[in-house]
Amino acid sequence: MTISTGSPSPTQIAPPEDKSGAKSELSFASKFVARVGAQNLSLIVALIVLAAAIGSQNANFFSLxxxxxxxxGVAILGVLAVGQTVIMLLGGLDISVGSQAGLASVVSAMVFTSSGSAIFGMAVAIVVGAVAGLVNALIIVYGRVNAVIATLATFAAYRGVVNLVSNGSAQGYTGGDDVFTFLSLGKVAGIPVLILVFLVIAALVYTMLTFTDIGRNIYAIGGNKVAARLSGLRINKYVIGAYMLMGVIAAIAGILLTARTGSGQPTSGSQGLELQVITAVALGGCALQGGKGSIIGTVLAVILLGVLTNGLQILGVNSFWQDIAQGTMLVIAVVIQQRRRGTRAVGLPD
Amino acid sequence: MNSTQHRDAEQPEQNSHGDASPVLQMRGITKSFGPIRALSGVDLDVRAGEVLAVMGENGAGKSTILKILSGEHAPSSGSINLEGEDRTFSSPFEAKAAGIRVIYQEPEILDDVSVAENVFIGSIPRHARFVSRHEVIAETQAVIDRLGFSSAISPTTLGSNLSPAQRQLVEILRALKDDSVAVIAFDEPTSSLSEHEVEALFAFIARLRASGTAVIYVSHRMKEIAEIADRVAVLRDGQSVFASLMSDTDESEMVRNMVGRDVFGAFDRDHTEAGEVVLEVKELTTADVSNISFHVRAGEVVAFSGLVGAGRTELAKALAGDAEILSGTISIAGEVKKLRSPIDAVRAGIGLAPEERKTEALVMTRSIKENISLVVLNSLTRARFVRRGLESGLVADYMKRLRVRAGSMDQEVKTLSGGNQQKVVVARWLARKPKVLILDEPTRGVDVGAKADIYRIIGELAAEGIAVVVISNELIEVIGLADRILVMRGGEIVGEVARADATEQNVLTLAISDSLDLPTNSGNVALEGTS
Structure with a gap:
């Protein structure tokens, strides 16, 4: 070893026993990685590689x-993934998001049809979403039912409710309404409203998670719920709040679905979304155990999934392969996560 | 290194004379866990047909030596000689095959299956893959009869219906179901047994002894040891410090050898005049502690001593609002507080730095800053937005004051050493300006330098008028820090020692002695004779 003695910075005046002090002297590269996060960086790299691969096969890929x-294509998925991120940061899971979205889609269209007011239809849909989320939370918190089981049950039950109220078929026609049309086809500053809604919701939730005490406490509860409890945090309030927020966000996704398709859709467009949503959030770096993850990671993962789906489409790959790709992505994302945690491969994972 | 072993040829019955050479000789056993040395050069001999009592303070290394014997831990150095052959056990399975059994304090019992299946777990007799329920029960009954427990347990009882004594019995049946046992060790077997169950256990141990098995008996209870042991070995700070025939020693000599640890840190602090009573606990009873009454004045450090399991941590949890209070009151500055949850305790001005730092106090994946500001965050916000400048200033102040050594406040707490992590937990509560601060094992897993820091901090907090409660297994720490020492045993306070009178010997005697035994303490054996 012939490294000169000058390697520690002369400005470093920390005592020699201060081992961690050495970490303040980081190279630019590692500072950059620390700032952006290894997870986000690998997503960006994956995105670039994927885009280059698809673009090299079909130049139209890069067209505006x-x-x-x-x-x-990713807006509805993205909106749901942002809500799911909050749930998963707390250490929970919501499998019923697609059913909630379908329910809100039908409700918004039916109420609009009977009342003639798009805004009223949307408001009722949002209230229904909030109630659906509240029911999930109450089952989980006070019924002490594991979140996966609870929302698997409501996933089926909410789907049943939608099919019951809609008779299993599309409801109403919203294509002629200005508000719904604005949502589906409008542009603000050249950006489609659909995408804008996704970005605004992502920005709002990002702000909540990063800059407010609510967000901080969500990370603390997900990271160590005993510590959070002993610190006097009202954990139940946060869990209930998060599931209700998820319900409202799912309702917004349902409204966007109605706007896009021109009618209330009980199943089409929302069925199977839960898999994509959970894949996106896990791929974005959210730990299934809670306490770890970010909206930026989720948004990047949503874009990555959108690019993948689009790529497979424009390259003419059989759409069944897309399902396989989706499932594979989820498994890979979680395997990578667990590898990083360094858990031993014995029995069922926790 | 010897190569092949043939355990089947080695029947314990061969060693039936007490004065034969030792069946088990452990020599120079050293074990380090990272930088912490749990054992350094422990020697232990057990002969066939004798009961060796192993004694020592909390943390003296008793459990570690048992775990090395059972193959759960590999020793860092040293040798184990069993029946004349040097052995190394790389797994519990190998130790078991060699004829070593360790009966732990809290056996693992499957609740939903029968005693028989619990006994034969992992080795249920089967034909192809089919298990005969009859056969398992019959074989278990045979083991029960052979060991003389026919009246105590039935092979068909479900695990969840077993009493603590029966659970221990299942563990014994498991251990002795095949008969090639050379050495059997009991780790504090009587802690959950009633008096006549203890007698039954002792009768069983006497039979083991008579059959020529070497028995190691780990316990704190003087009277039991006087009754059952032939020889005694004392561990202190991971070293063998004393070994003697029981007939050649007495209680005070044993206790004297258990205490007397080296004092390293300085505990000097100004013991200022204590102020008003801040914390007053009256006849507090929870599921784990009963009839607890004590008070702590402003500026006072009150330490709780006692053995592991005496109920100190459970008391701390109750004071932090994390246990259901069945009766009794807790008052802060003269005002009775109903503590239904930790929220109430935090509001009342009680802070707890729990024993399990990593699992109960710290959010390991978040930064030092977020961990420190956790309980005061809502006071640092404007319209719910965290005022980052205010927060950073506050965190920087406390990091400086408590000398948290870290590159930056944004570093994840999991990257910190144990001592610095503990300082983060203390800083969190100081930021809240508590009236009462409870520190449960504040120096566990903390290096010597940081320990001295934590002692200094405790002194400063008291000087500022905080009522400080310290729970510690280290006697020297308790004596050095506290103005008063309360000793707990079996969920109750059994004595108080003032600073001036405190010696390791009298505190430890209170913690382990059976002479002051209370009615609820179930392990009392009616045997007089030791002082």
């Missing part, structure tokens, strides 16, 4: 209209 297609 195709970008817009990708954006509009």
């Amino acid at each position: 209209p195709n970008m817009q297609v990708i954006g509009e």
Whole structure:
């Protein structure tokens, strides 16, 4: 070893026993990685590689209209993934998001049809979403039912409710309404409203998680719920709040679905979304155990999934392969996470 | 290194004379866990047909030596000689095959299956893959009869219906179901047994002894040891410090050898005049502690001493609002507080730095800053937005004051050493300006330098008028820090020692002595004779 003695910075005046002090002297590269996060960085790299691969096969991929297609394609998924991120940060899970979205879609269209007011239809849908979320939370918190089981049950039950009220078929016609049309086709400053709604919700939740005490406490509860309890945090309030927020966000996704398709959709467009949503959040770096993850990671993962889906489409790959790709992605994302945690491979994982 | 072993040829019955050479010789056993040395050069001999009592303070290394014997831990150095052959056990399975059994304090019992299946767990007799329920029960009954427990347990009882004594019995049946046992060790077997169950256990141990098995008996209870042991070995700070025939020693000599640890840190602090009573606990009873009454004045450090399991941590949890209070009151500055949850305790001005730092206090994946500001965060916000400048200033102040050594306040707490992590937990509560601060094992897993820091901090907090409660297993720490020492045993306070009178010997005697035994303490054996 012939490294000169000058390697520690001369400004470093920490005592020699201060081992951690050495970490303040980081190279630019490692500072950059620390700032962006290894998870986000690998997502960006994956995104670039994927885009380059698809673009090299079909130059149309990079065209503005195709970008817009990708954006509009992921907007509903993205909105749901942002809500799911909050749930998963707390250490929970919501499998019923697709059913909630379907319920809100039908409710918004039916109420609009009977009342003639799009805004009223949307408001009722949002209230229904909040109630659906509240029911999830009450089952989990006071019924002491594991979140996966609870929302698996409501996943089926809410789907049943939608099919009951809609008779299993599309409801109403919203294509002629200005507000719904604005949501589906409008643009603000050249950006489609659909994408804008996704970005605004992501920005709001990001702000909540990063800059407010609510967000901080969500990370603390997900990171160590005993410590959070002993610190006097009202954990139940946060869990209930998060599931209700998820319900409201799912309702917004349902409204966007109604706007896009021009009618209330009980199943089409929302069925199977839960898998994509959970894949996106896990891929974005959210720990299934809670306490770890970010909205930026989730948004990047949503874009990555959108690009993948779009790529497979424009390259003419059989759509069944997309399901396989989706499932594979979820498994890979979680395997990577667990590897990083360094858990031993014995019995069932926790 | 010897190569092949043939355990089947080695029947314990061969060693039936007490004065034969030792069946088990452990020599120079050293074990380090990272930087912490749990054992340094422990020697232990057990002969066939004798009961060796192993004694020592909390943390003296008793459990570690048992775990090395049972193959659960590999020793860092040293040798184990069993029946004349040097052995190394790389797994509990190997130790078991060699004829070593360790009966732990809290056996693992499956609640939903029968005693028989619990006994034969992992080795249920089967034909192809089919298990005969009859056969398992019959074989278990045979083991029960052979060991003389026919009246105490039935092979068909479900695990969840077993009493603590029966659970221990299941563990014994498991250990002795195949008969090639050379050495059997009991780790504080009587802690959950009633008096006549203890007698039954002792009768059983006497039979083991008579059959020529070497028995190691780990316990704190003087009277039991006087009754059952032939020889005694004392561990202190991971070293063998004393060994003697029981007939050649007495209680005070044993206790004297258990105490007397080296004093390293300085405990000097100004013991200022204590102020008003801040914390007053009256006849507090929870599921784990009963009839607890004490008070702590402003500026006072009150330490709780006692053995592991005496109920100190459970008391701390109750004071932090994390246990259901069945009766009794807790008052802060003269005002009775109803503590239904930790929220109430935090509001009342009680802070707890729990024993399990990593699992109960710290959010390991978050930064030092977020961990320190956790309980005061809502006072640092404007319209729910955290005022980052205010927060950073506050965190920096406390990090400086408590000398938290870290690159930056944004570093994840999991990257910190144990001592610095503990300082983060203390800083969290100081930021809240508590009236009462409870520190449960504040120096556990903390290096010597940081220990001295924590002692200094405790002194400063008291000087500022905080009522400080310290729970510690280290006698020297308790004596050095406290103005008063309360000793707990079996969920109750059994004595108080003032600073001036405190010696390791009298505190430890209170913690382990059976002479002051209370009616609820179930392990009392009616045997007089030791002082």
